[in-house]
Amino acid sequence: MRKLALVLSLLFFSLISNAQIFQFRGPARDGKFPESGLLKQWPETGPELILEYQGIGEGWSSVISNGVNIYASGRTDTTDYLTCIDFDGNLIWKVAYGKAWNGSFPNTRSTPTIEDDRVYIISGIGELVCLNAHTGEIKWKIDVDKKYQADWHVWGVAESPLIVDNMVIASPAGSQTNFVAFDKMTGEEIWKTRGTDGQRGYVSPILHEFNGKKYILGASASDFFIVDPANGEIKTMYKYFDPKLWGWQPKGLIWANSPIVKGNMIFLSIGYNYPAKMLKVSDDLSSIEEVYTNNLLDNHHHGMIELDGYLYGSYWIHNNGGKWACINWETGEKMYDEDWYSKGEIIYADGLLYVYNEKNGHVGLVEPSPTGFKLISEFKIEKGSGPHWSHPYIYDGKLFIRHGDVLMVYNIKE
Numbered sequence: 001m002r003k004l005a006l007v008l009s010l011l012f013f014s015l016i017s018n019a020q021i022f023q024f025r026g027p028a029r030d031g032k033f034p035e036s037g038l039l040k041q042w043p044e045t046g047p048e049l050i051l052e053y054q055g056i057g058e059g060w061s062s063v064i065s066n067g068v069n070i071y072a073s074g075r076t077d078t079t080d081y082l083t084c085i086d087f088d089g090n091l092i093w094k095v096a097y098g099k100a101w102n103g104s105f106p107n108t109r110s111t112p113t114i115e116d117d118r119v120y121i122i123s124g125i126g127e128l129v130c131l132n133a134h135t136g137e138i139k140w141k142i143d144v145d146k147k148y149q150a151d152w153h154v155w156g157v158a159e160s161p162l163i164v165d166n167m168v169i170a171s172p173a174g175s176q177t178n179f180v181a182f183d184k185m186t187g188e189e190i191w192k193t194r195g196t197d198g199q200r201g202y203v204s205p206i207l208h209e210f211n212g213k214k215y216i217l218g219a220s221a222s223d224f225f226i227v228d229p230a231n232g233e234i235k236t237m238y239k240y241f242d243p244k245l246w247g248w249q250p251k252g253l254i255w256a257n258s259p260i261v262k263g264n265m266i267f268l269s270i271g272y273n274y275p276a277k278m279l280k281v282s283d284d285l286s287s288i289e290e291v292y293t294n295n296l297l298d299n300h301h302h303g304m305i306e307l308d309g310y311l312y313g314s315y316w317i318h319n320n321g322g323k324w325a326c327i328n329w330e331t332g333e334k335m336y337d338e339d340w341y342s343k344g345e346i347i348y349a350d351g352l353l354y355v356y357n358e359k360n361g362h363v364g365l366v367e368p369s370p371t372g373f374k375l376i377s378e379f380k381i382e383k384g385s386g387p388h389w390s391h392p393y394i395y396d397g398k399l400f401i402r403h404g405d406v407l408m409v410y411n412i413k414e
Contacts, residue, residue, distance in 0.1 A: 023113040023160065023163075030305075031303050032305065037350070040414070042379060046379025048410060048411040049410055050087075051408070052089075052408050054405055056073075057073070057074020057081050057405060058075045058107045058386070059390070059402070060109055061074075061108045061111040061112075061402070062393050063393055063400040064112050066395075069084050069086050070084070070400070072407055073110060077100075079096045080124055081094055084136060097121055097138065098121075098123025098124070099127065103154075103155065110124075119131045121161065122159050124156045128161065140187035148172040148176050150172035151197075153199045153202070153221050158204075162204065162218075167229065171200065171205060171219075172200060173198045173199060174200065176195045178196060178225060199222065199249075203255055205217060206258050206261070223239050224238045241253050257299055260311065270298065271300030271315070272316055276294040278290070278292045294332040297313055297325050297327050299313045299316070303345055304346065306329055309330065310335060312353060313346050315343065321342050321343070323340070324337075325338070342359035344358040345358070361380050363378060363381060364378040365378070383408065384404035385405070397411065398410065
């Protein structure tokens with residue numbers, strides 16, 4: 001049976017070769033999934049659970065699928081593992097790929113990135129690894145944080161690898177560099193940016209197009225950067241860290257959210273009552289100006305969704321509590337501020353928001369509207385342990401949710 005599954009996987013991979021990249025928070029890393037024909041309301045007990053699998057290891061990283069198999073990173077003891085299973089719940093392979101983060105708040109944070117027959121993942125201490133998606137064989141591995149002398153913040157590495165053309169990007173921030181590009185096939189260094197003496201943050205970089213050209217948008221624990229992927233040139237940067245407002249750590253913020261971008265406007269937010277910022281990049285990318293400060297939507301590490309000129313997400317009250325809000329993208333004006341259990345993750349597909357409460361595991365289907373938090377349906381995740389910090393993932397009419405050592409797949413096709 002496993003041999004047959006492998007043959008079918010190989011055939012399918014040959015068909016999707018050079019197709020899309022499967023990664024953290026969807027194709028564009030903006031939390032928006034290009035699905036259609038999804039349920040507009042769920043049964044009282046939730047959508048149909050079509051697969052439940054225990055044994056992926058402890059983690060807060062997302063579960064990713066390319067439609068053939070399901071991939072999940074997880075920690076067991078002091079080691080990070082990547083697990084691949086099929087949709088019948090059969091284990092295809094499970095491979096130790098690196099050393100886990102075993103300091104404060106251990107467990108995996110890096111979500112695998114899949115392109116064709118390759119999977120990329122970063123261990124809890126900054127080892128960038130490329131594996132064969134069919135067999136789990138490690139094709140190449142680089143101890144990025146050690147080699148480039150990354151200056152760690154407090155909680156190790158949470159970055160999910162970004163693929164740009166023939167490169168895979170990592171961000172081991174420190175005095176030596178901030179971003180490094182490696183040949184995605186061989187692991188050979190292509191370029192590295194200059195260092196700015198910032199600490200490594202927890203942000204997964206994204207791609208965005210300015211003036212018809214793609215740029216890398218990422219961050220250290222203190223600075224936001226726009227980087228030219230052609231050569232690693234830092235086009236411009238913005239210092240988000242203000243030591244007068246942040247007394248906890250001397251060199252940087254607990255910064256985990258990827259930037260939210262629309263046109264040449266960029267929204268940064270980290271939680272902890274730290275002011276969120278809307279920035280505007282000049283047309284020639286030489287400078288960044290502050291458009292407004294927002295003291296409501298200080299999103300913790302759960303992601304936000306920009307939709308039709310409004311920004312949706314949850315905000316931080318304290319580490320165990322928060323509320324849900326919507327602001328006007330252009331002005332920062334509050335549209336609503338409402339309770340729904342606690343703060344949590346948010347994604348979007350087929351006209352609706354999917355929200356996942358971090359405290360007790362309620363999953364909600366919400367109509368996006370600036371007039372209020374319009375909950376349509378909800379159900380509760382009962383399996384797994386620890387905070388519900390894993391961002392949900394949607395592909396091929398299926399909702400993928402991970403809680404600790406357990407992954408669950410729901411049929412949300414209409």
